[in-house]
Amino acid sequence: MKKEVIKKLREILGSPAVIEDETELLVYECDALTLFKSKPDAVVFPWTTEQVAQIVRLANEHRIPFLPRGAGTGLSGGALAVEGGIIIELQRMNRVLSIDADNRFAIVQPGVVNLHISQAVAPYGLYYAPDPSSQMACSIGGNVAENSGGPHCLKYGMTTNHILAIEAVTPKGEIIRLGNAAGETVGMDLLGAIVGSEGTFVIVTEITIRLLQKPQWVKTLLAAFHSVEDCSQTVSDIIAAGIVPAALEFVDAKTIEAVEASVYKAGYPQDAAAALLIEVDGFREGLEETSNAIVEICRRNRSYDVRVAKDDEERARLWLGRKGAFGAMGRISPDMITMDAVIPRTRLPEVLAEIARMSDRYGLAVANVFHAGDGNLHPLILFDGRRQDQVEKIHRMGEEIVKLCVDVGGALSGEHGIGYEKKEFMNLVFTEPDLEMMMRVKRVFNPDGLLNPSKIFPTRRACTEIGKHTTTSTAEIGKRVDEVLRGSAR
Amino acid sequence: MTIDGVSPSTVLRPESIEELAQTLASEKGAIVPLGAATQTCFGNPLRRADCAIDLTRLSRITEYNPADLTVHVEAGVPLEQLQHALLENNQFLPLDPWNGPRATVGGIAATNAQGPFRATGTIRDWIIGMKVVHVDGQISKAGGRVVKNVTGYDLQKLYTGSLGTLAVIVEVSLKLRAKFPRTATAIARPADESGAAALIASIRNSALQPISCEWTGPENEVLLRFGEHPRAVDWQLKNLPAADWRVLEDADEAAAWEKLRGRYGQLGPLVLRVIGLPATVHEIIKTYRPAAWIAHALNGIVLMQISDADEIPQIRGKYRAVIEKAPLEVRRKIGTFGLTDTEYDLMKKMKEAFDPEGRLNAGRHVDGERN
Numbered sequence: 001m002k003k004e005v006i007k008k009l010r011e012i013l014g015s016p017a018v019i020e021d022e023t024e025l026l027v028y029e030c031d032a033l034t035l036f037k038s039k040p041d042a043v044v045f046p047w048t049t050e051q052v053a054q055i056v057r058l059a060n061e062h063r064i065p066f067l068p069r070g071a072g073t074g075l076s077g078g079a080l081a082v083e084g085g086i087i088i089e090l091q092r093m094n095r096v097l098s099i100d101a102d103n104r105f106a107i108v109q110p111g112v113v114n115l116h117i118s119q120a121v122a123p124y125g126l127y128y129a130p131d132p133s134s135q136m137a138c139s140i141g142g143n144v145a146e147n148s149g150g151p152h153c154l155k156y157g158m159t160t161n162h163i164l165a166i167e168a169v170t171p172k173g174e175i176i177r178l179g180n181a182a183g184e185t186v187g188m189d190l191l192g193a194i195v196g197s198e199g200t201f202v203i204v205t206e207i208t209i210r211l212l213q214k215p216q217w218v219k220t221l222l223a224a225f226h227s228v229e230d231c232s233q234t235v236s237d238i239i240a241a242g243i244v245p246a247a248l249e250f251v252d253a254k255t256i257e258a259v260e261a262s263v264y265k266a267g268y269p270q271d272a273a274a275a276l277l278i279e280v281d282g283f284r285e286g287l288e289e290t291s292n293a294i295v296e297i298c299r300r301n302r303s304y305d306v307r308v309a310k311d312d313e314e315r316a317r318l319w320l321g322r323k324g325a326f327g328a329m330g331r332i333s334p335d336m337i338t339m340d341a342v343i344p345r346t347r348l349p350e351v352l353a354e355i356a357r358m359s360d361r362y363g364l365a366v367a368n369v370f371h372a373g374d375g376n377l378h379p380l381i382l383f384d385g386r387r388q389d390q391v392e393k394i395h396r397m398g399e400e401i402v403k404l405c406v407d408v409g410g411a412l413s414g415e416h417g418i419g420y421e422k423k424e425f426m427n428l429v430f431t432e433p434d435l436e437m438m439m440r441v442k443r444v445f446n447p448d449g450l451l452n453p454s455k456i457f458p459t460r461r462a463c464t465e466i467g468k469h470t471t472t473s474t475a476e477i478g479k480r481v482d483e484v485l486r487g488s489a490r
Numbered sequence: 491m492t493i494d495g496v497s498p499s500t501v502l503r504p505e506s507i508e509e510l511a512q513t514l515a516s517e518k519g520a521i522v523p524l525g526a527a528t529q530t531c532f533g534n535p536l537r538r539a540d541c542a543i544d545l546t547r548l549s550r551i552t553e554y555n556p557a558d559l560t561v562h563v564e565a566g567v568p569l570e571q572l573q574h575a576l577l578e579n580n581q582f583l584p585l586d587p588w589n590g591p592r593a594t595v596g597g598i599a600a601t602n603a604q605g606p607f608r609a610t611g612t613i614r615d616w617i618i619g620m621k622v623v624h625v626d627g628q629i630s631k632a633g634g635r636v637v638k639n640v641t642g643y644d645l646q647k648l649y650t651g652s653l654g655t656l657a658v659i660v661e662v663s664l665k666l667r668a669k670f671p672r673t674a675t676a677i678a679r680p681a682d683e684s685g686a687a688a689l690i691a692s693i694r695n696s697a698l699q700p701i702s703c704e705w706t707g708p709e710n711e712v713l714l715r716f717g718e719h720p721r722a723v724d725w726q727l728k729n730l731p732a733a734d735w736r737v738l739e740d741a742d743e744a745a746a747w748e749k750l751r752g753r754y755g756q757l758g759p760l761v762l763r764v765i766g767l768p769a770t771v772h773e774i775i776k777t778y779r780p781a782a783w784i785a786h787a788l789n790g791i792v793l794m795q796i797s798d799a800d801e802i803p804q805i806r807g808k809y810r811a812v813i814e815k816a817p818l819e820v821r822r823k824i825g826t827f828g829l830t831d832t833e834y835d836l837m838k839k840m841k842e843a844f845d846p847e848g849r850l851n852a853g854r855h856v857d858g859e860r861n
């Protein structure tokens with residue numbers, strides 16, 4: 001990039017807020033999907049919306065691509081600077097601007113860490129519901145971009161159900177506002193289109209979020225099973241019974257093995273083939289009955305041990321294991337690929353059985369830890385990056401899993417997004433006209449395509465080409481996840 | 491058939507999505523998609539109509555998976571028919587648009603129609619996927635068939651509330667919920683406005699979680715509906731803030747809500763949907779002194795009957811406000827949505843991107859907003 005641009009960036013932001021040094025840039029060559037790497041030309045750290053707008057206008061003048069980045073915990077390469085250019089890192093815009101407890105909303109900057117919001121509003125008996133497992137590190141701006149989910153989205157909905165209004169900088173550098181604190185759509189739902197657009201429509205610089213009253217009562221259960229099939233059938237049965245647990249999470253034997261060997265040790269039953277972490281919340285009255293109904297369904301499906309957390313401490317421990325599961329994989333495997341797909345909940349037993357057969361066929365272990373209640377699978381393919389024979393197989397296996405999910409009526413991603421990782425799969429679920437209509441909307445927001453290019457849409461290169469990148473070792477993923485969960489991610 | 495003073499020369503009733511697509515591929519005039527036609531006077535005035543498309547024959551529930559709590563329906567299915575099918579499995583959709591159960595699923599989506607269940611959300615929260623036919627006859631879909639999905643852009647959200655001006659909605663995929671194990675409604679009539687406002691404030695600041703909370707005026711009636719585990723409903727009824735409550739269940743309860751719907755029907759001819767905040771509902775009522783109103787009190791939204799259209803610009807100076815009902819003369823003069831410049835600009839570009847010749851429901855939405 002031209003010296004002149006760097007000079008101007010420094011005029012806007014001051015010298016230390018602009019990085020162009022090759023070694024310092026290394027940190028920004030990928031997000032938590034470490035499979036793909038591409039170095040930006042510069043990384044900038046604005047404090048204000050006006051600065052973001054100025055940077056964007058400068059990039060426009062010089063026709064330089066640019067993209068926003070939150071905490072870099074994304075798992076689909078959304079914050080990957082595919083074509084180089086400027087990364088606009090928003091972590092310094094990390095203030096909770098105001099809390100309106102009476103009307104139950106808060107206004108926050110995009111760099112605020114998800115968990116910090118709930119901490120800030122806790123004194124009012126309120127919280128922010130969407131809770132990605134990465135919530136100790138990921139930014140609310142990144143959540144808005146990805147329409148992130150989390151264990152409790154089963155009952156409370158995804159990010160999109162909790163965003164009331166935004167301020168944003170358009171790809172041309174204008175500052176706009178959309179939505180209102182009442183969350184009432186006026187005309188077309190532009191805000192609804194922006195949430196989940198993966199940082200390809202606008203750069204969000206301020207967010208008005210809905211706050212919820214903390215539930216009166218919570219009960220957390222752990223049910224252990226000797227067979228994966230019984231466990232997944234239990235999920236289907238709970239949903240079919242019309243019960244809406246706050247969370248319904250699945251962990252299999254491999255996951256339990258990893259978690260119990262790690263710092264996230266949660267006391268999961270080590271002789272189980274699979275277990276469910278189930279939470280119900282709401283009014284204290286009636287909750288016991290709902291929880292009993294769940295226990296009954298578990299028993300009917302041959303659960304040999306159903307444990308109810310006695311106190312908050314035990315509850316927190318059970319959740320620590322679940323939230324640390326990705327990070328714990330480093331204990332049992334040097335490398336892994338984190339997958340994310342959705343299937344209709346009734347198809348869980350057969351799909352998990354098929355994934356187990358694939359695992360045998362490819363000779364690659366798979367750990368399953370996922371949001372079972374909404375059918376959102378996260379198969380983790382475990383491998384050793386030093387073994388060329390395994391590296392060659394992981395991508396074929398990953399592709400087979402994706403196709404399996406699509407074949408039963410599922411979706412490519414439930415929460416991590418398409419980003420760079422899955423764009424070549426888009427043709428599996430969308431036709432040419434489907435993609436053309438999405439492109440039309442993208443062009444309305446981002447006509448020149450300078451904002452976050454080369455994402456989401458397939459480029460029609462042969463799928464095998466993605467495979468080439470996999471020769472890069474992915475050993476960093478585990479390390480990265482560890483960082484995220486300790487809240488030390490960049 | 492006449493809408494806003496224009497009469498389409500042809501009315502077509504396609505039996506299938508493919509037939510509709512073929513029709514649109516060859517039709518070159520102005521197109522007016524119609525559901526049960528319960529909401530045809532919402533929006534800016536229709537400008538042209540060559541060909542009306544009655545979608546009520548697209549009336550199949552194409553797939554219903556009770557165990558997955560998902561359903562896929564053609565746009566012409568009336569809400570009551572869908573609810574009826576869902577009830578067989580103890581499931582339902584918390585949607586109760588004012589325009590009534592005859593409204594079609596496609597029509598509710600296109601108008602983003604709401605009712606007292608507003609407190610639990612709107613149709614956008616239940617839609618997981620959508621199929622549409624474009625003005626040139628192309629068929630496309632967005633979203634999918636599973637309850638959680640971030641694959642591609644959420645275009646179904648854009649189509650929702652676009653009044654059929656971007657594309658014709660032909661199939662909607664929805665997630666469902668189990669029927670509330672029990673519901674009960676508590677009704678009180680505080681002596682005056684301040685009494686009602688105080689009552690609602692104490693409800694907002696309590697642990698109660700009503701699934702509807704309506705404040706109607708000038709009679710100052712407060713209606714609360716609870717839907718939960720029977721014991722949680724009981725607990726909430728026991729913990730109501732002090733007032734002279736009447737508690738209704740079953741047929742009496744249903745009658746009370748049907749009566750409220752009638753009340754909505756009587757509002758008018760000029761009704762504004764004023765968007766404030768939960769804590770400003772009383773302020774809105776005090777300031778504008780509507781002759782009659784229904785407020786979604788927990789959402790900060792007031793549907794208010796005003797007498798003079800000239801008040802609208804003044805109200806819009808302070809609050810966002812959508813024209814809910816108005817005579818044609820008023821709608822000719824004043825835009826329905828009161829869009830900000832940003833919204834206007836982006837929506838206009840959306841319209842141009844999907845329907846460059848302005849043939850879908852010409853004038854109804856952004857294209858008729860500022861004249």
Ligand SMILES: Cc1cc2nc3c(=O)[nH]c(=O)nc-3n(C[C@H](O)[C@H](O)[C@H](O)COP(=O)(O)OP(=O)(O)OC[C@H]3O[C@@H](n4cnc5c(N)ncnc54)[C@H](O)[C@@H]3O)c2cc1C
Nearest residue numbers: 070071072073074078133139141142145148149199204415
């Ligand atoms: C251990 C682990 C567990 C995880 N668990 C979950 C989970 O349970 N559920 C879930 O949904 N995800 C999960 N994720 C994925 C990830 O944390 C989320 O996608 C998160 O929302 C990303 O936030 P971020 O701040 O790190 O964003 P980044 O990774 O920095 O960016 C993600 C995308 O958002 C865009 N972006 C960032 N900020 C803005 C902004 N202000 N305006 C516009 N666009 C912006 C970027 O351009 C990029 O495309 C997990 C990740 C890890 C590593």
